[in-house]
Amino acid sequence: MRYYSTKGNTEPVTFQEALFQGLAPDGGLYLPEEIPKIWDQISHTDFTYPGLAFEILKPYVHEEISDSTLTEIVERAFSFDVPVVKIQKGNFILELFHGPTLAFKDFAARFMARTMEYFLKKRSKELTVLVATSGDTGSAVANGFLGVDGIRVVILYPKGRVSPIQERQLTTLGDNITSLEIDGSFDDCQNMVKFAFMDRDLREKIQLSSANSINIARLLPQSVYYFWAVKQIDNRASVIFSVPSGNFGNLTGGILAKKMGLPVENFVISTNINDVVPKYLKTGIYHARSSIHTLSNAMDVGDPSNLARIRNLYGQDIEKIRSELTGFVFTDDETIETITNTFLETNYILDPHTAVGYSGLQDYRKATGSRNPGVVLATAHPAKFPECIEPAIDQKIPVPQRLNNLMDRELCKTPMPNRSEDLKEFLLNRTL
Numbered sequence: 001m002r003y004y005s006t007k008g009n010t011e012p013v014t015f016q017e018a019l020f021q022g023l024a025p026d027g028g029l030y031l032p033e034e035i036p037k038i039w040d041q042i043s044h045t046d047f048t049y050p051g052l053a054f055e056i057l058k059p060y061v062h063e064e065i066s067d068s069t070l071t072e073i074v075e076r077a078f079s080f081d082v083p084v085v086k087i088q089k090g091n092f093i094l095e096l097f098h099g100p101t102l103a104f105k106d107f108a109a110r111f112m113a114r115t116m117e118y119f120l121k122k123r124s125k126e127l128t129v130l131v132a133t134s135g136d137t138g139s140a141v142a143n144g145f146l147g148v149d150g151i152r153v154v155i156l157y158p159k160g161r162v163s164p165i166q167e168r169q170l171t172t173l174g175d176n177i178t179s180l181e182i183d184g185s186f187d188d189c190q191n192m193v194k195f196a197f198m199d200r201d202l203r204e205k206i207q208l209s210s211a212n213s214i215n216i217a218r219l220l221p222q223s224v225y226y227f228w229a230v231k232q233i234d235n236r237a238s239v240i241f242s243v244p245s246g247n248f249g250n251l252t253g254g255i256l257a258k259k260m261g262l263p264v265e266n267f268v269i270s271t272n273i274n275d276v277v278p279k280y281l282k283t284g285i286y287h288a289r290s291s292i293h294t295l296s297n298a299m300d301v302g303d304p305s306n307l308a309r310i311r312n313l314y315g316q317d318i319e320k321i322r323s324e325l326t327g328f329v330f331t332d333d334e335t336i337e338t339i340t341n342t343f344l345e346t347n348y349i350l351d352p353h354t355a356v357g358y359s360g361l362q363d364y365r366k367a368t369g370s371r372n373p374g375v376v377l378a379t380a381h382p383a384k385f386p387e388c389i390e391p392a393i394d395q396k397i398p399v400p401q402r403l404n405n406l407m408d409r410e411l412c413k414t415p416m417p418n419r420s421e422d423l424k425e426f427l428l429n430r431t432l
Helices: 015-021 049-061 067-077 105-120 136-145 164-171 186-198 200-205 216-233 249-259 276-283 307-313 318-324 332-346 352-368 386-393 420-431
Strands: 003-005 030-032 084-088 091-095 127-132 151-158 177-182 207-210 239-244 264-271 325-329 374-378 414-416
Touching: 003 015, 015 105, 015 207, 015 216, 030 216, 030 307, 049 067, 049 216, 067 105, 084 216, 084 332, 091 216, 091 352, 105 127, 105 136, 105 151, 105 216, 127 136, 127 186, 136 151, 136 164, 136 177, 151 164, 151 186, 151 420, 177 186, 177 420, 186 200, 186 207, 186 420, 200 420, 216 239, 216 249, 216 374, 239 249, 239 352, 249 264, 249 307, 264 276, 264 318, 264 352, 276 318, 276 325, 318 325, 325 352, 332 352, 332 386, 352 374, 414 420
Parallel strands: 091 374, 127 151, 127 207, 151 177, 177 414, 239 264, 239 374, 264 325
Antiparallel strands: 003 030, 084 091
16 A cells, blocks of 8 residues: 555655654645555454454555454554443444543554554664643643653643643653643644644654654544444434534544444534634635634644545545535534533533534534434543543543552653744754
């Protein structure tokens, strides 16, 4: 399998090259040249989650990773439960927060860490994984790569825009993990990362890779749980997926799954007031803007990278995109209202991001009258956001022990201005 750049100005590369480059040399994002039709082959077979991941990921890596090695990678990466919970008639929650950092980013980060570790056995140069985070990506990457030989991780996160628990997950591990507290927004962090990848002088001196959703190795494992959800519900149904969306990597994984044959009625793009993509769907015109801080902070993105992939996958045809993607936008007040009402009606506790997704599914049903099964991707454990959830449900949230263990650890972070040259200097000084 070869991977091409969405900008089309560079030669296709292998999976290993796409994995380590992250961003293509022309500034584009990588996509596979072929998307195999897989669903018909696996729809009537029962799998464990790692077994399902093996079947779906194999066509994308089989020329470079043996079956036995891929089996080991997926069994190590996906060693936790992935429950599908029915909370109302026809409405399901796909709980993606049972990994080590209690967020859906664990799926991609752990797969990336183990594939990079495998390939690095054949390399001698240290790899620097550079990642911008608006919340959960950084902690998942930090945990997934912690202690991996030959890799150092540098995480950029926006000052004052992640929850206290998220910050502790980012800044208390030490070892090969470095956290930079950027005086700016997530978009500023992401732009600094992109600058580093496009800086020829820096890339000649340091081997850089990305763990953001600009990396194709983030998206491929994220397509797996869409298949898992459908298999747990009804193999014959065409499912509605409501995806809480910020940088749109999670959604792009779902689009890949649909193109692999998965029966999907529609993808509901559920966003907070950072609504540049829903506006694009309405107008056909895309305007990036500075992100706005909200309760669902991991979705506070004003210029989502993966829109380039989405456009490419639909041949730049806005009507084709509109036929399969529907956008809904929700304020913080509406998010809290959904958390409260859902708890009163079902006794189920939604985190702010999942609440945005659940609101989107409800509005889609009102707009279309669809009765097909609906699945909301639950992206984080509610215990990570007690400040806004506990007042909304009027009770304490049980905190998993792995989060309690963080509270007495010392934060280790490096403040940094929102300047790309400062990041370059930091990276060079830490390497030379």
